[in-house]
Amino acid sequence: MKILALSDRVVDSIYSAQLKDMYGDVDLVIGCGDLPYSYLEYIVTLLPIPVLYVHGNHDKVQYTASGRVIAKPTGCIPLDGEVKRINGLIIAGLGGSIRYRPGSEHQYSEGQMRGRILRMVPRLLMNRLLYGRYLDVLVTHSPPLGIHDGPDYPHTGFKCFLTFMRYFQPVYMLHGHKHVYRRDEPTQSSFNATTVINVYPKRLLTWPPEREHE
Numbered sequence: 001m002k003i004l005a006l007s008d009r010v011v012d013s014i015y016s017a018q019l020k021d022m023y024g025d026v027d028l029v030i031g032c033g034d035l036p037y038s039y040l041e042y043i044v045t046l047l048p049i050p051v052l053y054v055h056g057n058h059d060k061v062q063y064t065a066s067g068r069v070i071a072k073p074t075g076c077i078p079l080d081g082e083v084k085r086i087n088g089l090i091i092a093g094l095g096g097s098i099r100y101r102p103g104s105e106h107q108y109s110e111g112q113m114r115g116r117i118l119r120m121v122p123r124l125l126m127n128r129l130l131y132g133r134y135l136d137v138l139v140t141h142s143p144p145l146g147i148h149d150g151p152d153y154p155h156t157g158f159k160c161f162l163t164f165m166r167y168f169q170p171v172y173m174l175h176g177h178k179h180v181y182r183r184d185e186p187t188q189s190s191f192n193a194t195t196v197i198n199v200y201p202k203r204l205l206t207w208p209p210e211r212e213h214e
Helices: 019-023 037-046 110-131 159-168
Strands: 002-006 028-031 051-053 083-086 089-094 137-140 172-175 188-191 194-198 202-206
Touching: 019 037, 028 037, 037 051, 051 089, 083 110, 089 110, 110 159, 137 159, 172 202
Parallel strands: 002 028, 028 051, 089 137, 137 172, 172 194
Antiparallel strands: 002 202, 083 089, 188 194
């Protein structure tokens, strides 16, 4: 299976007529947040495959030039706070960032994010009984604390994501949120049994894992 993961920025070659030619062999698309809903809708319209997404901290209702109001990406599968099995892949999603502005949507305190994880636990335990593993891929918007996160508070990662990886051992954790501008900035790290990947703005992965493509 080939997976195209996206976050935070529209890639011109994807939001174009080249999409089918360049990514027609992709089996699954994963949005890691802060992507225009119209961008995700375009992808799911041209590629007849599942497009899953979590919310980023900047996600909100969008208005098109034609006056259309887009409250969510039609045709795409919401993954935020969910655990799903898609094409045999067990995947869970936790969108949003650390809360840095009171009252903002898709921003959470450390305790709130921990509570969201706890609500997933029964399903993860059931997966262990049914399939012999808790999950394969964790999709987030924010990185974990100390891995690919930033020095400023809005880009601080969640400590509870480290605990999640220790207990539930996903093969991949895919995130966005932290923009990458330098070639020497790390975008892939290992934490226990998990490979943590900043997918900004796009990343091609294979499943089962073989090698990653920029």
